[in-house]
Amino acid sequence: MLKITVNDTDGSSKELELEVSPSTSLMEVLVENEFDVPAICGGMASCGTCHVEFVKGFDKLPAKAENEEFMLDSLPNLVDHSRLSCQCKVDESLDGAEIKILNDSF
Amino acid sequence: MIQTDICIVGAGPVGLFAVFEAGLLKMKCHLVDVLPQVGGQLTEIYPKKPIYDIPGYPSVLAGDLIKNLEEQIAPFNPSYTLGEKLTEVEKLEDGSFRLTTEDGTEISAKVVVIAGGLGSFEPRKPGLDRLLEFEKKGVDYMVKDPEKYRGKKVVIAGGGDSALDWAVYLADVASELALIHRRTEFRGAPDTAQKVINLAEAGKMDLFLESQVSSLEGDDHLSAIKIKNKAGEEVLRETDYFIPLFGLSPKLGPIAEWGLDIDKRAVAVDTRDYSTNVEGIYAIGDINTYPGKLKLILCGFHEAALMAHSAAKIIYPDKKTTLKYTTVTGVEGLG
Numbered sequence: 001m002l003k004i005t006v007n008d009t010d011g012s013s014k015e016l017e018l019e020v021s022p023s024t025s026l027m028e029v030l031v032e033n034e035f036d037v038p039a040i041c042g043g044m045a046s047c048g049t050c051h052v053e054f055v056k057g058f059d060k061l062p063a064k065a066e067n068e069e070f071m072l073d074s075l076p077n078l079v080d081h082s083r084l085s086c087q088c089k090v091d092e093s094l095d096g097a098e099i100k101i102l103n104d105s106f
Numbered sequence: 107m108i109q110t111d112i113c114i115v116g117a118g119p120v121g122l123f124a125v126f127e128a129g130l131l132k133m134k135c136h137l138v139d140v141l142p143q144v145g146g147q148l149t150e151i152y153p154k155k156p157i158y159d160i161p162g163y164p165s166v167l168a169g170d171l172i173k174n175l176e177e178q179i180a181p182f183n184p185s186y187t188l189g190e191k192l193t194e195v196e197k198l199e200d201g202s203f204r205l206t207t208e209d210g211t212e213i214s215a216k217v218v219v220i221a222g223g224l225g226s227f228e229p230r231k232p233g234l235d236r237l238l239e240f241e242k243k244g245v246d247y248m249v250k251d252p253e254k255y256r257g258k259k260v261v262i263a264g265g266g267d268s269a270l271d272w273a274v275y276l277a278d279v280a281s282e283l284a285l286i287h288r289r290t291e292f293r294g295a296p297d298t299a300q301k302v303i304n305l306a307e308a309g310k311m312d313l314f315l316e317s318q319v320s321s322l323e324g325d326d327h328l329s330a331i332k333i334k335n336k337a338g339e340e341v342l343r344e345t346d347y348f349i350p351l352f353g354l355s356p357k358l359g360p361i362a363e364w365g366l367d368i369d370k371r372a373v374a375v376d377t378r379d380y381s382t383n384v385e386g387i388y389a390i391g392d393i394n395t396y397p398g399k400l401k402l403i404l405c406g407f408h409e410a411a412l413m414a415h416s417a418a419k420i421i422y423p424d425k426k427t428t429l430k431y432t433t434v435t436g437v438e439g440l441g
Binding site: 036038040041044046047048049070073074075076077078 | 147151152155223224230231232233264265266288289293350352353355356371
């Protein structure tokens with residue numbers, strides 16, 4: 001089981017236990033758990049509405065692909081440890097991570 | 107005032123297909139969309155992506171699906187108000203509706219169908235102090251009339267197509283132009299990026315790479331901005347206008363003000379006909395919610411068909427609507 005901590009936009013925090021599932025994205029986990037993540041493009045790294053900050057565990061993640069880099073680049077609230085949650089697979093790289101939902105445009 | 111049977115708010119795939127279903131029942135539609143083109147998120151966000159779950163199409167590009175839908179509804183002659191945000195919906199005593207856009211366009215409709223996806227696409231705003239204070243006083247999120255900037259000092263921020271396109275265009279219009287971009291590479295079209303670099307080398311604009319705007323200055327109107335580079339060094343630059351172009355993001359926007367039952371940024375509907383709590387207003391596609399809702403284009407198409415049969419009872423109260431098969435009646439001339 002993987003453990004991650006999610007800090008919501010309202011300041012509340014929730015621990016999630018996840019089974020390893022590389023075909024699932026972190027965005028899908030957040031949507032399933034009813035966090036306010038619109039994810040309008042459905043996971044194509046083309047809308048930026050699943051933007052999260054990795055407060056912990058950023059360095060464990062695989063490198064970003066170019067399309068994610070470009071999309072992040074267009075977000076006004078980009079931070080050093082920004083990722084698109086739709087591009088993060090639910091695998092060991094997420095274990096112990098702490099994220100913050102950053103959909104400030106909503 | 108534009109007169110129509112049904113005013114469809116949102117010209118994405120579901121809004122477009124609603125024209126077809128309404129047309130089969132001899133109802134005329136007018137579409138309103140905040141975007142300047144039809145297609146909603148399919149054309150705005152992912153026109154070149156293939157979609158695999160449209161029945162009958164093993165694979166179809168999002169942009170092509172929209173083109174096909176336009177062709178499919180053309181026999182019903184829908185009319186359009188594009189590039190305008192619908193802000194007000196007023197129910198009149200006779201049960202009909204008067205709708206008004208922020209540009210003042212008025213539409214009279216017997217039925218309103220909200221097919222607004224996740225809301226209206228609005229510009230993403232950078233998180234800067236005093237940004238809201240300077241809106242329309244030097245801060246613009248889109249270029250509506252480039253002549254406004256003639257002879258003025260302008261700063262654009264962003265690295266996508268619209269930032270690059272406007273930088274190229276405004277290089278000859280503005281008295282001084284700067285483009286600020288967070289990275290060294292551009293996300294927009296490579297040939298436009300090259301043009302920007304050439305213009306900068308020719309001294310027609312100043313390019314600030316690996317930099318961001320850090321603060322806005324001015325009294326009644328923006329007068330200067332501070333630009334911070336990766337090393338943390340700040341420079342002050344005088345400017346009349348700051349245009350951040352960071353793309354568009356959907357917001358529920360004015361829909362939330364129309365007296366509809368809203369549940370988690372979606373409009374609650376009755377699944378018998380996708381009607382809302384306000385008689386005469388329907389919601390179809392991604393904008394609605396009901397138990398078991400799936401945000402799929404194909405579900406939106408289904409919802410459009412049921413909505414149309416229910417709306418026909420409002421528009422033709424004395425007429426029984428019968429289900430017509432296009433295989434029997436055809437489509438041409440029905441509109």
